[in-house]
Amino acid sequence: MSVAPQEGAAGTRIALEALRAALLSGDLAPGQRLVEAELAASHGVSRASVRAALMDLAAEGLVERIPNRGARVRVVTVEEAVAITECRMVLEGLCAAKAAERVDDEQAAALTALGRQLQQSVADGEPVVYSARNRELHRLVREISGQEVATGLLDRLNAQIVRHQFRLALRTGRPQVSLPEHLAIIDAIVRRDPAAAERAARTHLASVIAALQESAEG
Known part of the structure; x- marks a missing residue:
């Protein structure tokens, strides 16, 4: 006996969470078509739920809807990625400053341990591991900051440029450049x-912008 697909708000939430996770992990490529019937079958929800989820993702700038042709993953240009990273610079700086104000001893120990792990992954020549630990560091700083508004905005901005972030992380020599920047944060x-933390975060994001611009010129 087949199970009826989830509908309404519950179905939309399931579809939205699954699609957002796939976008953040890079499983859905820029320009990839998003077929409602296929997505509904994959996630056990109704097509209406998928359609509502795609509308939400379009509002977040992650998906674009094409008249009479459905939806696809939005392609973000390098120029857009730079503009998004300029916004990130302000928000990441704020979160770093707030984290410096709020950090407790246990959180400080976790950050220090993560710094050692970042160093080890560079020493071992493991850029994929370094990239994962890099994302964990930014997540942990946002969590410690307690700045929920900035965190929500950053989640939306980061989701739009995840492909550019992956490419940068895998570029030869990039981890060696960003490691001291992360350690400074x-x-x-x-x-x-707080002032030094904000300055370090802004310096790191300025470096990311420079790397993005280099990739456009290359």
């Missing part, structure tokens, strides 16, 4: 120096 937060 950790050091400032652990020392509970």
Whole structure:
């Protein structure tokens, strides 16, 4: 006996969470068509639920709906990625400063341990592992900051440029450039120096922008 697909708000939530996770992990490629019937079958929800989820994702800038042709994953240009990263620079700086104000001893120890893991992954020549730990560091800083509005905005911005972030992380020599930048962020937060933490975060994002611009020229 077949199970009826989830409908209404519950179905939309299931579809939205699944699609957002696939976009954030890079499982859905820029320009890839998003077929409602296939997505509904894959996630056990109704087509109406998928359609509602795609509308939400379009509002977030992750998906684009094409008249009479359905939807596809939005392609973000390097120029857009730079503009998004400029916004991230402000928000990440805010979160780093707030984290330096709020960090407790246990959180400081977790950041320090993560810094050692970042160093180890660079020493071992494991850019994929380094990239994962890099994302964990940014997530942990946002969590410590307690700045929920900035965190929500950053989640939406990061989702739009996940492919560009993957490419940068795998570029030869990039981890060696970003490692000291990440360690500076950790050091400032652990020392509970908000101004230095914000400055370090902004310096790191400025470096990301420069790398993105290099990729456009290359």
